[in-house]
Amino acid sequence: MSENSRVRPLDPESAERVHKEQLAAxxxxxxxxxxxxxxxGAVVVIGMWSHADISIVIWYSVLSITxxxxxxxxxxxxxxxxxxxxxxxxxxxxxxxxxxxGALWGMLPFFSLWTPMxxxxxxxxx
Amino acid sequence: MMCxxxxxxxxxxxxxxxxxxxxxxxxxxALARSGDxxxxxxxxxxxxxTLVLLKGARSQAAALTTRVLTEIARTKELxxxxxxxxxxxxxxxxxxxxxxxxxxxxxxxxxxxxLSSDHIEIVRRLRKAGESLLAILNDILDFSKLEAGQFRLDxxxxxxxSTLSHIGSLFSGTARAKGLELVVEAMPQLGxxxxxxxxxxxxxxxxxxxNALKFTEQGEVRLCVRAIALDDARxxxxxxxxxxxxxxxxxxxxxxxxxxTQAHRSMSGRFGGTGLGLSICKRLVELxxxxxxxxxxxxxxxxxxxxxxxxLSPAETHAPRLPRxxxxxxxxxLGGLRFLVVDDSETxxxxxxxxxxxxxxxxxxxxxxxxxLEFLRRGKEAVDAVLMDVQMPVMNGLTAIRNxxxxxxxxxxxxxxxxxxxxxxxxxxxxGAGANDFIPKPVDLEELVYTLLLxxxxxxxxxxxMISEPLAEFPVVAGLNSSWVEKTLDGDRDLFVALxxxxxxxxxxxxxxxxxxxxxxxxxxxxxxxxTLRGGAGYIGAEDLVEAASALERAIVERQPQFETxxxxxxxxxxxxxxxxxxxxxxxxxxxx
Numbered sequence: 001m002s003e004n005s006r007v008r009p010l011d012p013e014s015a016e017r018v019h020k021e022q023l024a025a026x027x028x029x030x031x032x033x034x035x036x037x038x039x040x041g042a043v044v045v046i047g048m049w050s051h052a053d054i055s056i057v058i059w060y061s062v063l064s065i066t067x068x069x070x071x072x073x074x075x076x077x078x079x080x081x082x083x084x085x086x087x088x089x090x091x092x093x094x095x096x097x098x099x100x101x102g103a104l105w106g107m108l109p110f111f112s113l114w115t116p117m118x119x120x121x122x123x124x125x126x
Numbered sequence: 127m128m129c130x131x132x133x134x135x136x137x138x139x140x141x142x143x144x145x146x147x148x149x150x151x152x153x154x155x156a157l158a159r160s161g162d163x164x165x166x167x168x169x170x171x172x173x174x175x176t177l178v179l180l181k182g183a184r185s186q187a188a189a190l191t192t193r194v195l196t197e198i199a200r201t202k203e204l205x206x207x208x209x210x211x212x213x214x215x216x217x218x219x220x221x222x223x224x225x226x227x228x229x230x231x232x233x234x235x236x237x238x239x240x241l242s243s244d245h246i247e248i249v250r251r252l253r254k255a256g257e258s259l260l261a262i263l264n265d266i267l268d269f270s271k272l273e274a275g276q277f278r279l280d281x282x283x284x285x286x287x288s289t290l291s292h293i294g295s296l297f298s299g300t301a302r303a304k305g306l307e308l309v310v311e312a313m314p315q316l317g318x319x320x321x322x323x324x325x326x327x328x329x330x331x332x333x334x335x336x337n338a339l340k341f342t343e344q345g346e347v348r349l350c351v352r353a354i355a356l357d358d359a360r361x362x363x364x365x366x367x368x369x370x371x372x373x374x375x376x377x378x379x380x381x382x383x384x385x386x387t388q389a390h391r392s393m394s395g396r397f398g399g400t401g402l403g404l405s406i407c408k409r410l411v412e413l414x415x416x417x418x419x420x421x422x423x424x425x426x427x428x429x430x431x432x433x434x435x436x437x438l439s440p441a442e443t444h445a446p447r448l449p450r451x452x453x454x455x456x457x458x459x460l461g462g463l464r465f466l467v468v469d470d471s472e473t474x475x476x477x478x479x480x481x482x483x484x485x486x487x488x489x490x491x492x493x494x495x496x497x498x499l500e501f502l503r504r505g506k507e508a509v510d511a512v513l514m515d516v517q518m519p520v521m522n523g524l525t526a527i528r529n530x531x532x533x534x535x536x537x538x539x540x541x542x543x544x545x546x547x548x549x550x551x552x553x554x555x556x557x558g559a560g561a562n563d564f565i566p567k568p569v570d571l572e573e574l575v576y577t578l579l580l581x582x583x584x585x586x587x588x589x590x591x592m593i594s595e596p597l598a599e600f601p602v603v604a605g606l607n608s609s610w611v612e613k614t615l616d617g618d619r620d621l622f623v624a625l626x627x628x629x630x631x632x633x634x635x636x637x638x639x640x641x642x643x644x645x646x647x648x649x650x651x652x653x654x655x656x657x658t659l660r661g662g663a664g665y666i667g668a669e670d671l672v673e674a675a676s677a678l679e680r681a682i683v684e685r686q687p688q689f690e691t692x693x694x695x696x697x698x699x700x701x702x703x704x705x706x707x708x709x710x711x712x713x714x715x716x717x718x719x
Contacts, residue, residue, distance in 0.1 A: 014198050021194045022187070026138055048168070094138050098145035106152030109169030 023087055026094050031075055034067040037101055044108065056111060063104050070097045142183060149176045215270050220517060222263055224471060227568035230256045231477030234571050238484060260568060265402040272409040279413060283439045284324030286351070286363075287313045293331050293349065295657075298683065300339050301347065302650060308339070311350035316361050318438030322414065327434070330407045330418075331365060334430045337403065338369035345370025345427070354433065362435040369429075374422040382420060383408040407432070459575050461486030462624040463582060464508060468498040468526065469515040469544065474567075478513060478544075481571050486628070487578075494518045495526025502534055510582050511540040513565075516556060524559045531560040540581035544569065579665075582621065603710040605702050607667035622666070623714055629662050630707045637700040641693065644682075653682045656696075663703070671699040 041063045045056055074093060153173035157166060233253040241249065271277050294310035301308035331349065338347040348368045355362035374382065383404050411418040416434030460482060467478045467489055479489045490507060492498040495518055502509075512530070516523035523543055530536050543556040543564040556564050562581050565573055601619065602608045603626070611622060636659045643652035656679040663671045674696040681689040 014195065017198055018191050018194045021190060022138055025190055026141065044168075048164070091138055091141065094141035095144045098141045098143075099148065102145040102148035105172065106148035109153050109156030109165055109172060111165060 019087070023090050027090065030094075030097070031071060034071050037105075038064050038067050048111075059104070059107060059111075063101075066100055066104060070100070142180065142187075146176055146180050149173075211270070215267060219263070219267055223260075223567045224474065226256060226260060226263075228471070228473040228477055230260070230568040230570075231474070231481060235477065235480050235484070256568070265406060268406050269402050269409075272406065272413070277410075277413060279323040279326060281321055281323065283319040283321050284327075286316075286320055286324075286327075289324055289328050289331070290349065290351065293328065293335055296332070297335050297339060297347075302653075302683070304339065304342075305344065306339065306342055307346040308335075309346055309348045311348065313351060314353045316353060316356065316438060317358070318361075320361060320363070320436035321439050322434070322436045326410050326414065327365075330410055330432060331367070333403045333407050334365075334367040334432075338367050338371060338428070338430070342369045342371030342427075347371075355435070358438070360435055360437055362433060364431060364433045366429055366431045368427065370427040373424045373426050373428050374420070375424045376422070379420055379422060383418065459485050459625075459628060460578060461628055462620060463510045463578070464488040464490065465578070466490045466492060466498060466501065466509040466512045468492045468495065468512065468518070468523070470494055470518040471515075474515070474544075478569065481569070481574065485571075485575055493520075495521030495523060495529070498526055499529050499534070502530060502536065502539075509539075511542060511578055514541055514543050514561065516543055516545045524555060527556075527559040527561050540578075542577055542581060601710055601714060603666075604706040605668065605670065605699075606706065607669050611665075611667040623711070625666050626707050626711060629666050630704060630711065633659050633662055633700075634704055637697045640678075640696070644693070649682050649685070653679050656682070659700075666707075668699075668703045671696075671703050674699040 041060045045060045048056060074097075150173055153169040153176070156169040157173065230253060233249055233256060236249045237246065237253065268277075290310050290313060294308065297308055335347060335349055346369070348366075350366050350368075352364045352366070353361050354364045408418050411432045411434060414434045416432055418430075418432040420428060420430045422428035463486075465482055465487055467475055467482070468491075469475045469478065470493055475491045475493075479491060482489050490501065490509060492501055495514070497520075498512065498514070499521070501507075502512075514523045514527060518526075521529075523545075527541055527543070530539065530541065537560075540563075541561045543561040544567055545553065545556060545564050553564055563577050565577055601622065636655060640652050640655050643649075643655060656675045660672050660675045660679070663675065674692070678689060678692040678696045681692050
């Protein structure tokens with residue numbers, strides 16, 4: 001936040017306008033973010049292919065499906081209009097989406113721990 | 127990168143944290159526990175990259191907030207500038223109109239003085255120049271109001287027929303003077319009364335008809351109205367003004383409705399004008415939800431049209447309207463009435479005092495609202511109405527009006543505000559404060575007389591009884607519609623008697639004067655005399671005389687070859703009315719003695 005806005009609280013009208021702009025920024029840029037997530041996931045899979053196994057493919061599939069689900073849930077047809085109307089719901093959805101994607105990316109560093117466990121559980125080559 | 131998520135979600139801090147939190151936490155845990163070199167590197171990179179991007183994302187969010195706040199500040203600044211512009215416009219209007227009021231008022235007074243013909247011509251030119259300046263000022267103010275989006279339209283049922291006849295009567299003199307024929311075609315049957323802003327419809331029509339007359343040297347100007355779509359609730363009307371004038375080149379037609387544009391540059395020199403009229407018309411019509419256009423053949427004439435849809439209210443029976451009094455020098459139309467004039471400008475007080483005195487009224491003056499209140503509180507001298515300026519020192523007009531209505535309890539005393547302001551807000555404020563009507567400055571004598579007579583006649587007798595003598599029985603005069611006059615004047619016997627006296631005094635020789643004019647072949651003078659007489663006869667309810675005079679005037683104006691029967695009918699009705707008034711006045715005098 002800027003220095004001014006910290007010192008002086010916004011009047012309700014300005015706060016509402018800022019809030020609307022923030023939501024619009026998130027709403028308009030989220031599809032690009034979803035595409036970027038999917039592409040970046042692919043880069044990680046390719047980069048780590050020699051150090052991973054089938055489980056990273058499963059991770060990537062889950063990431064892609066989640067991104068697709070978020071897109072269709074929020075940006076297609078009726079959902080798009082609904083989202084524009086209900087701001088509280090939009091924020092809740094943004095938090096849920098962020099949490100889902102964050103959790104998926106957070107899983108990635110644990111593959112070195114999971115791979116032997118998964119290999120044992122499903123009798124896969126380590 | 128995937129951490130674009132942080133960028134995108136940063137606009138909503140909770141959403142950004144919901145993304146960054148799991149990634150960073152998991153990466154840190156993995157860093158601490160993982161033994162695998164490659165995966166440790168992945169965790170480290172994720173952690174650092176996420177945190178760096180989070181910081182960038184926060185900057186992005188701050189930039190967005192700053193941008194929005196800058197936009198808000200700019201919008202507020204523009205709104206403030208627009209308000210300042212409106213206030214400036216209102217002030218300029220007030221400051222220009224106040225001295226213009228003096229100039230035009232004094233010119234009106236001078237015109238009535240016994241001057242040589244050269245001097246009368248000079249005064250007439252002075253008045254015309256003042257009126258042109260006022261018209262230009264009005265155009266510029268209307269245009270700036272429309273530009274600023276401050277124009278509000280009224281939505282009231284209005285009598286379109288009377289709007290058209292008003293236009294006809296207003297321009298008939300100009301048309302006659304140029305040797306043109308002005309034809310106003312009859313109104314179509316609508317099955318209801320249109321709801322809209324009559325004043326603005328009239329303004330557009332006046333502009334189009336005025337232009338047509340200005341640019342036509344011979345032939346005719348025709349105004350017609352057609353219903354092009356009609357159902358029970360709505361009607362779409364097409365107004366057309368056709369002329370046989372100089373016409374407009376096709377390439378200039380589209381330019382006509384642009385501000386400060388005339389069809390040809392040389393026109394502003396030859397015909398005058400600011401080039402704002404049609405632009406204002408266009409905006410007004412668009413404000414009414416309609417469209418405007420023109421077609422023309424260069425050198426053969428033009429047709430200007432506009433179409434507007436109106437809602438219809440069920441047909442109402444309108445009470446006969448008081449005809450507007452015509453300019454009648456020497457006639458004391460306000461004889462016997464007393465008015466309180468409140469104005470801080472000495473010139474304006476003087477002008478009003480003299481104008482009202484010319485019409486036979488007595489005048490008491492006050493310099494501000496406070497003085498007016500004190501005068502009315504003392505109650506020593508009775509007044510029939512108050513003419514109140516709005517902007518005054520010590521106590522302004524609005525406060526004074528509220529106090530007269532509230533503290534003094536004079537709820538029925540007619541108060542007419544004199545305002546140099548033109549914004550509709552000011553006018554609404556004046557009416558909201560309790561004024562019965564307002565007259566814009568510069569004051570036009572005819573409008574002043576009309577408004578005063580209307581307000582005084584409509585005022586309930588309660589307050590006036592407090593300040594004048596008790597009312598006696600309303601006189602019935604043979605040949606006059608006394609019951610209508612009694613209703614219209616709200617039973618004011620004294621006013622009716624004053625009207626009868628002034629009518630008799632002014633029009634006793636009207637029939638012979640009209641006959642003389644016709645014998646001399648001066649049709650214009652005859653038509654003018656009939657027109658003047660019609661106005662006066664309307665006030666006293668002499669319906670047959672009004673009808674006879676109208677028929678004769680129409681025949682004269684339309685240059686019908688035979689109208690002896692109409693003359694005879696007019697003379698007979700005139701003599702009957704004068705005779706009836708003479709005997710009624712004699713009876714009234716007897717009963718007073």
